[in-house]
Amino acid sequence: MxxxxxxxxxxxxxxxxxxxxxxxxxxxxxxxxxxxxxxxxxxxxxxxxxxxxxxxxxxxxxxxxxxxxxxxxxxxxxxxxxxxxxxxxxxxxxxxxxxxxxxxxxxxxxxxxxxxxxxxxxxxxxxxxxxxxxxxxxxxxNELDEARAWMVTLGRKTASEKVASFLVMIARNIDPAADSDAPSARFDLPLTRSDIGDFLGLTIETVSRQLTRLRSEGVIRIENYRHLIVDDMKRLEQRCGD
Structure with a gap:
């Protein structure tokens, strides 16, 4: 409505x-x-x-x-x-x-x-x-620059780097406090794992596996399946492969 x-x-x-x-x-x-x-x-x-x-x-x-x-x-x-x-x-x-x-x-x-x-x-x-x-x-x-950068992500980055790059992009755009200098962020994933896989050219299983890996290594925390907390944005950015 x-x-x-x-x-x-x-x-x-x-x-x-x-x-x-x-x-x-x-x-x-x-x-x-x-x-x-x-x-x-x-x-x-x-x-x-x-x-x-x-x-x-x-x-x-x-x-x-x-x-x-x-x-x-x-x-x-x-x-x-x-x-x-x-x-x-x-x-x-x-x-x-x-x-x-x-x-x-x-x-x-x-x-x-x-x-x-x-x-x-x-x-x-x-x-x-x-x-x-x-x-x-x-x-x-700006959208053209982002599209070109995303071509590199899709064409050259590993699955782990793709998922990390996606999370950084979402954090910087959704969390109003997470500007370029913010040390941490928290946000809800706006896409399902299936959609994330579609966006990144990965299977849903690979997306879930990479999110689990980032969580087990303490890079992110996940609450209620879709709410993510990043205590140290620099650690996440280091996983992007840029």
Missing amino acids: TIRQDVHSSGIPVLCQSCEARHRGVCGALDPDQLVGLAKTSSKHQVAAGVELVGDAETVGSYSNVLSGVVKLTKSLSDGRQQIVGLQFAPDFLGRPFKSESGINVEAATAVALCSFPKTTIERMIKESPELEHRLFKQAL
Whole structure:
């Protein structure tokens, strides 16, 4: 079920003032008048894990900022086989401007909070705001860099290094306290072990075996099957093979 909420008020929208996408995401490129204009057409909504947000080849009518949670990007083959090709986190911009159809499947990997706005509105603002265009371009370049780095992970790293690299990526993006200098982290795995295996090109048995190995060696702690605690991020990073 989708729950919508009006997000505008006088001046800078109240909910925008404390929004991560407002300060760190693309909306930070907008001046107050532009932000109010965007907010008047926007809606916040919660989406349950497993819900498809956009289908492959589906006509795109809106874009979103990810406010919380994890979004899974997948590509499917004609015989039904699927590959996870990326993950998005808050405050990422979700969508491909100036393209009429989606080229990927977009699914909520966890419960997700989104702030959505019409495609026509944001594309008009992109044309009017060089700073907004710059931020979207920078996000696209960051995603390209991440994709290239992930090609190395998939093509050259061992199973142990792949799983460690995945955990570091999740920790840095999910735990708000786990920035590049944070010594520790705690988070829930946003993917099942089967999905982790799909993302890393490993079997579910190999993923489970590597997680067990990291736990037995004291690199991670696992509670309730999916909650991970990393007491020393440096130790985990050393297992990545970078």
